[in-house]
Amino acid sequence: MRNLRMSIEYDGTRYRGWQKQKEGVPTVQEKIENVLSKMTGEDVQVIGCGRTDSGVHAENYIANFHTYCNLTIEDMLNYLYEFLPEDIVVKSMKDTTERFHARYNVKSKTYVYRINNNKFRSVFNRKYAYHTDEELNINEMRNASEILIGTHDFQSFTNLKSKTKSTIKTINYIHINQKDDMIEIEVNGNGFLLNMVRIITGTLLEVGKGNLKPSDIEKILNEKKRSESGPIAQAKGLFLKNVQY
Amino acid sequence: MRNLRMSIEYDGTRYRGWQKQKEGVPTVQEKIENVLSKMTGEDVQVIGCGRTDSGVHAENYIANFHTYCNLTIEDMLNYLYEFLPEDIVVKSMKDTTERFHARYNVKSKTYVYRINNNKFRSVFNRKYAYHTDEELNINEMRNASEILIGTHDFQSFTNLKSKTKSTIKTINYIHINQKDDMIEIEVNGNGFLLNMVRIITGTLLEVGKGNLKPSDIEKILNEKKRSESGPIAQAKGLFLKNVQY
Numbered sequence: 001m002r003n004l005r006m007s008i009e010y011d012g013t014r015y016r017g018w019q020k021q022k023e024g025v026p027t028v029q030e031k032i033e034n035v036l037s038k039m040t041g042e043d044v045q046v047i048g049c050g051r052t053d054s055g056v057h058a059e060n061y062i063a064n065f066h067t068y069c070n071l072t073i074e075d076m077l078n079y080l081y082e083f084l085p086e087d088i089v090v091k092s093m094k095d096t097t098e099r100f101h102a103r104y105n106v107k108s109k110t111y112v113y114r115i116n117n118n119k120f121r122s123v124f125n126r127k128y129a130y131h132t133d134e135e136l137n138i139n140e141m142r143n144a145s146e147i148l149i150g151t152h153d154f155q156s157f158t159n160l161k162s163k164t165k166s167t168i169k170t171i172n173y174i175h176i177n178q179k180d181d182m183i184e185i186e187v188n189g190n191g192f193l194l195n196m197v198r199i200i201t202g203t204l205l206e207v208g209k210g211n212l213k214p215s216d217i218e219k220i221l222n223e224k225k226r227s228e229s230g231p232i233a234q235a236k237g238l239f240l241k242n243v244q245y
Numbered sequence: 246m247r248n249l250r251m252s253i254e255y256d257g258t259r260y261r262g263w264q265k266q267k268e269g270v271p272t273v274q275e276k277i278e279n280v281l282s283k284m285t286g287e288d289v290q291v292i293g294c295g296r297t298d299s300g301v302h303a304e305n306y307i308a309n310f311h312t313y314c315n316l317t318i319e320d321m322l323n324y325l326y327e328f329l330p331e332d333i334v335v336k337s338m339k340d341t342t343e344r345f346h347a348r349y350n351v352k353s354k355t356y357v358y359r360i361n362n363n364k365f366r367s368v369f370n371r372k373y374a375y376h377t378d379e380e381l382n383i384n385e386m387r388n389a390s391e392i393l394i395g396t397h398d399f400q401s402f403t404n405l406k407s408k409t410k411s412t413i414k415t416i417n418y419i420h421i422n423q424k425d426d427m428i429e430i431e432v433n434g435n436g437f438l439l440n441m442v443r444i445i446t447g448t449l450l451e452v453g454k455g456n457l458k459p460s461d462i463e464k465i466l467n468e469k470k471r472s473e474s475g476p477i478a479q480a481k482g483l484f485l486k487n488v489q490y
Contacts, residue, residue: 089365120336124373126332
């Protein structure tokens with residue numbers, strides 16, 4: 001039996017996230033499973049690297065699936081390209097070891113949050129960035145982000161309701177870069193809780209706007225309460241950039 | 246009476262070009278005139294810098310209009326931002342001399358054509374670039390483009406049917422740049438005939454694919470027949486980048 005690993009790019013605008021839900025709810029996983037099942041004649045189950053929120057995009061979402069299908073990689077890629085909707089593209093695929101599991105084997109993930117900071121939003125980024133016309137103090141945002149680096153209890157930075165899952169995660173780096181009117185916040189960590197990157201971004205934006213100080217971040221972490229952190233940033237600015245195994 | 250000059254960004258996907266047509270045909274000019282007329286209480290006529298084809302985008306389309314309205318620039322910009330659809334943004338506006346005319350006073354225009362050159366199209370550029378998976382010889386495209394620089398009769402590079410309009414135009418430069426899987430063809434000239442940039446691009450693509458040689462360009466120019474040049478490149482890859490006065 002083959003185990004195939006895929007890298008997928010998708011525009012999340014039309015989807016209720018990656019993970020399959022009940023029939024009729026558009027999700028990326030369902031679209032891909034349907035095409036792969038038709039292609040192979042099997043009931044293909046795709047294992048994704050994790051959930052993404054409704055409306056979030058991906059540049060390199062990693063997933064794997066098992067099949068007895070003996071088509072070449074090129075034929076499979078062409079089939080997927082032809083039959084998937086135009087906002088989902090399987091960019092590459094390879095045969096991998098039987099044991100590879102796209103979710104269990106994740107070492108870290110890299111997300112990018114894009115902010116269009118200009119008096120008026122750019123029409124070309126209107127679906128791919130959060131827009132604000134408020135002046136942002138990037139240096140203060142960088143200072144605040146440094147406090148989040150390392151291993152912390154991120155309970156203040158998630159909408160996760162479960163009390164059984166650990167909320168301790170490690171953030172390896174946060175890079176904040178500005179180019180013209182576009183600000184990118186790149187976050188790499190060993191795992192992310194529900195809405196975590198968007199709440200981190202929303203909180204850093206509060207710092208950028210002067211509503212919070214970098215020193216408040218320590219307090220927010222310690223309080224372990226969602227109500228302490230900033231508002232959740234819009235889904236459309238968030239991209240899963242890469243997954244490391 | 247005030248004469249106001251605007252710089253407009255628009256995503257041309259949903260529009261049948263800039264220029265107003267009969268009622269019910271969506272055009273950028275009509276959308277802007279409607280909002281300005283509502284704002285001023287006058288029957289505003291907007292003078293654009295020229296036509297753009299159906300589906301073509303603009304980063305800085307220049308237009309002007311006359312009005313007795315005495316709102317501040319900021320109030321007008323905010324009104325337009327609020328009432329225009331999200332794919333049209335008036336980015337800036339200024340009072341200009343009575344004699345400024347956005348079409349008659351054009352000295353030159355700069356267009357950019359974007360080509361996504363990759364095995365599979367990028368989902369994020371699917372509405373903003375032409376995609377081809379064929380290998381393109383950029384150097385040969387550059388060699389071919391050089392033959393188009395200067396003043397020529399561009400009759401082979403237009404779908405213009407009129408026999409009364411001059412087809413002699415001057416191209417000041419064509420720059421072809423590649424960054425990762427994106428190729429940009431930037432063309433600056435004193436004026437452009439119907440479909441001219443798209444037919445130039447389509448012809449340069451034929452050179453890039455090896456179907457034409459750079460030396461064929463001279464012959465195509467001399468033949469003065471549309472049938473000699475390459476196919477018209479898709480509208481969605483073309484952007485009006487700037488207008489010089």
